[in-house]
Amino acid sequence: MKNYVNTGKVKLIFKDLTIIGQDSINAAHAAHCAQEKGNSGNIMIVLYNNWSGENMDGHLKKST
Numbered sequence: 001m002k003n004y005v006n007t008g009k010v011k012l013i014f015k016d017l018t019i020i021g022q023d024s025i026n027a028a029h030a031a032h033c034a035q036e037k038g039n040s041g042n043i044m045i046v047l048y049n050n051w052s053g054e055n056m057d058g059h060l061k062k063s064t
Contacts, residue, residue, distance in 0.1 A: 014044075
């Protein structure tokens with residue numbers, strides 16, 4: 001990443017793929033909120049570290 005993204009040679013783009021159900025929608029919302037606050041890298045780590053499978057309600061739960 002240092003040699004490509006940080007130097008501007010490559011642009012890293014994340015796309016929302018909300019095709020798996022509510023888990024992917026919640027993850028996309030969290031990623032957008034984190035990006036607005038400048039923490040997009042941190043949310044990706046949280047999402048990947050907490051993934052328990054498709055439609056397993058494992059990423060994030062909406063707070064009430």
